[in-house]
Amino acid sequence: MRAPDSPEARSVIANASLSTERSIAIVGAGPGGLAAALLLAASGLQVTIYEAHDRVGGRTRRLSQDGFHWDCGPTFFMMPYVLEEIVRATGHSLHDHAELARLDPMYRLLHGQRGAPAVQIDATQDVARMVQQFESRRAGDGVAFRRFLDDNRAKLAAMTPILEAPMRGLYDLLTLDAIKVAPKIKPWQSLHTHLGEYFQDPLVRLSLCFQSKYLGMSPFECPSLFSILPFIEYEYGIWHPTGGCNALMQAMGDIARSMGVRIHTSSPVERLTFDGRTVRGVMIDGIEHRHGQVIVNADATWAMKNLIPAELRRRDQQDAVLDAKRYSCSTVMMYLGLDGTVDLPHHTIYTSETYTENLKDIAERGCWSEDPSIYACNPSRIDPTLAPDGSSSLYVLLPSTNNKAGHCTVDWNAMRPKLRADALHQLEHRLGIPDVARRIKTERLVTPIDWEAERINHGATFNLAHNLGQMLHRRPQHRLPGFDGLWLVGGGTHPGSGLPVIFLSSQITSRMLCEELGAPFAMDRMSARPAARELALA
Structure with a gap:
C-alpha cells in the first residue's frame, strides 16, 4: 500500500475496506452529487459523499441566522417530475419526504419605465389570463402566446433526447439526429431575436426572455433554443417546497443515508489522488480516502484548477485555458x-x-x-x-x-x-x-x-456561460477526458445549470458509470414513467 502523494501527509489510508472499483466517492453534496448518490446506491454501488459545508445542499443548502432561514441559492423549483423519477428509482416517493405547493401567480414581473410606473405582469399557468395580459399590451401578442407554447412543446420533445444523453463529441450529436432538429431549435439565433418572430411588444418579449438569467446570460446572446425555459414554467409550473429548495436537499440526504450512503459534512476535499492518470481517492486533512471512482460535484473549472495537479491535466484543462472561457x-x-x-x-x-x-x-x-x-x-x-x-x-x-x-x-x-x-x-x-x-x-x-x-x-x-461554443460536447464532459475513474456532475457539464438539468446531469453520469462497472442502472429497472403532470401532482 502506497503512502499518500504529499510527503507531508500522514501515511494513513482511510476506507481501505472499500478500496474497490465499485466504491464511489462524490466530492460535494449539492443537488447533482446527492442525485448521483441516490441512483448509484440504488444500483448496488458503495457511495461516500464528502461535503465542505456543515450540511448537505451545496449552493442549495439552508442558511440560518437569528431564527430566520433562507435558501442559499436556487428558489425556483421547476419540472418536479425529474427529481420525482430519481427518487422513485430508489423505491421511495419524494412526496413522503417533501411537501410541494404550486404557485399562482408563479411570479410578478415589474418592468421599469422611465418617467412612468412599472408595467406589471403576473405570470400564471392560466393561459387565458396570460393571453389577456399580453393582448392588452399589443393586439396579436396574446394569440401569439398560444402559438409560442405549442411550438415550444414540440421543441422540448425534440430536445429531450439530447438533454438526457451524454455529449462526448460530434458522433453523439449525429447519433441523436441533432442536425435534423436544428431547424426547429434554431441554435444560431438569439433568444431575444427569436421571440421577435412571435411578439411585437418589447415588454412581452422581455417577460419571456428574462429567464436567461437562470443561465447567467443576457437574452441578446442566449441561444434561442432556451425559449424552452419560459415554456417549462408555463407548462409545468413553479413550485415551493415547504422549508425551501434546501428541504429537497435534506430529503435527498435522508434517503441516501437510509440506503447506506455515507455523508461526511465539514469535510472539504484538498485534492484528488492518482496512480498515473487513474484516480485513487480524495485527500482530506492530510488523510487519503481511497475509492475506485470519484465524481466531482464541485464547480467544474474550479475543481480542475484546484483538485487535479496541473502536470496531469491535458492542455485544454490548464488554468489559462479554463480562465479564458466565458463565464456567467x-x-x-x-x-x-x-x-x-x-x-x-x-x-x-x-x-x-x-x-x-x-x-x-x-x-x-x-x-x-x-x-x-x-x-x-x-x-x-x-x-x-x-x-x-x-x-x-x-x-x-x-x-x-x-x-x-x-x-x-x-x-x-x-x-x-x-x-x-x-x-x-x-x-x-x-x-x-x-x-x-x-x-x-x-x-x-x-x-x-x-x-x-x-x-x-x-x-x-451560474457556472460557465451557455453560449454555443460552450454547450453540448463543448462543455466539460461527464467523464473527464484524460483520466480513468474521474467523473463530473453538476451545472458545469451537459446539459447545464439549473436544478432540473443538474438532475439530468446526475442521471447521465450515473448511467455511464454503471455501464462502465457492469452494474444494472436503477432507472432501467423502473416501470413505465408516469406522465409528468401525474408525477408532479402525486
Whole structure:
C-alpha cells in the first residue's frame, strides 16, 4: 500500500475496506452529487459523499441566522417530475419526504419605465389570463402566446433526447439526429431575436426572455433554443417546497443515508489522488480516502484548477485555458429577516428601466449599475417555517458582473455599503416595501468575492456561460477526458445549470458509470414513467 502523494501527509489510508472499483466517492453534496448518490446506491454501488459545508445542499443548502432561514441559492423549483423519477428509482416517493405547493401567480414581473410606473405582469399557468395580459399590451401578442407554447412543446420533445444523453463529441450529436432538429431549435439565433418572430411588444418579449438569467446570460446572446425555459414554467409550473429548495436537499440526504450512503459534512476535499492518470481517492486533512471512482460535484473549472495537479491535466484543462472561457454573471445577495409581513407575491422580479444598459454593465463593462434589476423571494407569505411569528424571511438577488480578473472593475469590499444601500432602495422604491431598512431584524450581504471564496470560479454563480461554443460536447464532459475513474456532475457539464438539468446531469453520469462497472442502472429497472403532470401532482 502506497503512502499518500504529499510527503507531508500522514501515511494513513482511510476506507481501505472499500478500496474497490465499485466504491464511489462524490466530492460535494449539492443537488447533482446527492442525485448521483441516490441512483448509484440504488444500483448496488458503495457511495461516500464528502461535503465542505456543515450540511448537505451545496449552493442549495439552508442558511440560518437569528431564527430566520433562507435558501442559499436556487428558489425556483421547476419540472418536479425529474427529481420525482430519481427518487422513485430508489423505491421511495419524494412526496413522503417533501411537501410541494404550486404557485399562482408563479411570479410578478415589474418592468421599469422611465418617467412612468412599472408595467406589471403576473405570470400564471392560466393561459387565458396570460393571453389577456399580453393582448392588452399589443393586439396579436396574446394569440401569439398560444402559438409560442405549442411550438415550444414540440421543441422540448425534440430536445429531450439530447438533454438526457451524454455529449462526448460530434458522433453523439449525429447519433441523436441533432442536425435534423436544428431547424426547429434554431441554435444560431438569439433568444431575444427569436421571440421577435412571435411578439411585437418589447415588454412581452422581455417577460419571456428574462429567464436567461437562470443561465447567467443576457437574452441578446442566449441561444434561442432556451425559449424552452419560459415554456417549462408555463407548462409545468413553479413550485415551493415547504422549508425551501434546501428541504429537497435534506430529503435527498435522508434517503441516501437510509440506503447506506455515507455523508461526511465539514469535510472539504484538498485534492484528488492518482496512480498515473487513474484516480485513487480524495485527500482530506492530510488523510487519503481511497475509492475506485470519484465524481466531482464541485464547480467544474474550479475543481480542475484546484483538485487535479496541473502536470496531469491535458492542455485544454490548464488554468489559462479554463480562465479564458466565458463565464456567467454573478449575484449580490441580501438575506433579510424583517419585522412584520411583506405585501409581495412569492416571487417578484423588477427589470431595470435601463435594462439593456444593465445587461451591458454586467456582461461587457464589468461594473455596477445605478438602476440594477432585482429579484425578491417572499416565501413567508405561504411558509411559516422560515421566520419567527410576526416576521418574514426575504431573499434578495441582484444580478452582477462576475469577479473575473481583467473583466470586473468593482472593488466589492469597498462597495459593500453602496451595495446594501442600493438593494434596500430598490426594495422600497421599485418593489414597494415601505420602511424596509427600519424593519430589518437580521441581515447578511453576499458579493461575488464571497461566492468565489465558496469554491466558485470567478464567483460566476451560474457556472460557465451557455453560449454555443460552450454547450453540448463543448462543455466539460461527464467523464473527464484524460483520466480513468474521474467523473463530473453538476451545472458545469451537459446539459447545464439549473436544478432540473443538474438532475439530468446526475442521471447521465450515473448511467455511464454503471455501464462502465457492469452494474444494472436503477432507472432501467423502473416501470413505465408516469406522465409528468401525474408525477408532479402525486
